[in-house]
Amino acid sequence: MFPSVIPAIHTGKACPVPRYGAEIQSRLIGRPPKTDWTPDVRSGVTIETRVTNNMANYLQTKAIVLSHRDMAEHDRLYTLYTEARGKLEVRVRGARKILSKLQPPLSSIAVVRVLIYEGRSRPLLIGIETAERLPLVASTLWRTQVASRFIRLVDISTRPGICDAEMFSLLRDGIHTAEHVAPKQTGALRDAFILQLLIHSGYKPELDHCVQCRHTSPSAFSAAHGGAVCVKCAATDPNAVAVCTADFDALRAHATVPLAATAILPASNLGAITQALLQHRLETAIWFPAVG
Numbered sequence: 001m002f003p004s005v006i007p008a009i010h011t012g013k014a015c016p017v018p019r020y021g022a023e024i025q026s027r028l029i030g031r032p033p034k035t036d037w038t039p040d041v042r043s044g045v046t047i048e049t050r051v052t053n054n055m056a057n058y059l060q061t062k063a064i065v066l067s068h069r070d071m072a073e074h075d076r077l078y079t080l081y082t083e084a085r086g087k088l089e090v091r092v093r094g095a096r097k098i099l100s101k102l103q104p105p106l107s108s109i110a111v112v113r114v115l116i117y118e119g120r121s122r123p124l125l126i127g128i129e130t131a132e133r134l135p136l137v138a139s140t141l142w143r144t145q146v147a148s149r150f151i152r153l154v155d156i157s158t159r160p161g162i163c164d165a166e167m168f169s170l171l172r173d174g175i176h177t178a179e180h181v182a183p184k185q186t187g188a189l190r191d192a193f194i195l196q197l198l199i200h201s202g203y204k205p206e207l208d209h210c211v212q213c214r215h216t217s218p219s220a221f222s223a224a225h226g227g228a229v230c231v232k233c234a235a236t237d238p239n240a241v242a243v244c245t246a247d248f249d250a251l252r253a254h255a256t257v258p259l260a261a262t263a264i265l266p267a268s269n270l271g272a273i274t275q276a277l278l279q280h281r282l283e284t285a286i287w288f289p290a291v292g
Helices: 019-029 103-107 135-139 141-157 165-180 183-200 245-256 259-264 271-281
Strands: 005-007 014-016 058-071 075-082 086-092 111-117 124-132 220-222 227-229
Touching: 058 086, 058 141, 058 165, 075 141, 075 165, 086 111, 103 124, 135 141, 135 165, 141 165, 141 183, 165 183, 165 259, 183 245, 183 259, 183 271
Parallel strands: 086 124
Antiparallel strands: 005 014, 058 075, 058 111, 075 086, 111 124, 220 227
16 A cells, blocks of 8 residues: 655655545656555465556456566566457566566466556556466476477567457467477477468468469479469479478368367478478578477
8 A cells, every 4th residue: 555645845744645636646656556455476465456546557467478678777678468468568677686576477488467557658567476387398498498489489470569369379379288299299289380370470371272373283382472382383482392282281280270189180291381481471480499
């Protein structure tokens, strides 16, 4: 609770303020208006939404931490992908201090529940708790690497201010599947995630006909042209990858199957195609660990 007094500027004494002056008081002291609860991560109290003043300025949602960067002397700016607002950058005061109570949930790969105060300036993170833990991802190096690559892909392929609950579900399913996937199925999970991410971002490759001439018997894949190409059109792209009918069937399966069901897919050999798509569409190449 914030005290209902404002220091007097001239006299040096504290003068009481009426109840309706809580908003003015909050602006003077540079803090959010008072609420009927204080998030106490030290004692493990769960986040509640009983906000009495300016309820519209508070946002409670699930999120996944994408990245962070330092700000000022003790603060950090965290980029979150939230279920309610999409990509959002928030300020965490004192996050660089050793005894920061908000730091541990923000440092792990997990689904967290956050409480954000949205004032006139940058959104401020004032409460956090871990909603879905991923202990195997935290304890296994190659699982951590796979999950972190998924998070990196979402970070570079999305923009702030676009609400997209389906993208959040895709990322959450990806890191959850990385916790239980068998080592030999890592390639299938990687290719399925990349294809579904690109399709959701508007870069769906053509797999049924030649992109250039609409021929019904494609024999190669061209990332520059945006999908399957025939023998004649493949000559126009020196980086086209020769593929067979079974590879096209595998691409269709990876693009539609739920990530949790990648265990039923055969071991994937589509790494060259998915990496070519990433390089051309997102202008980046993401390294994945070779396991299995």
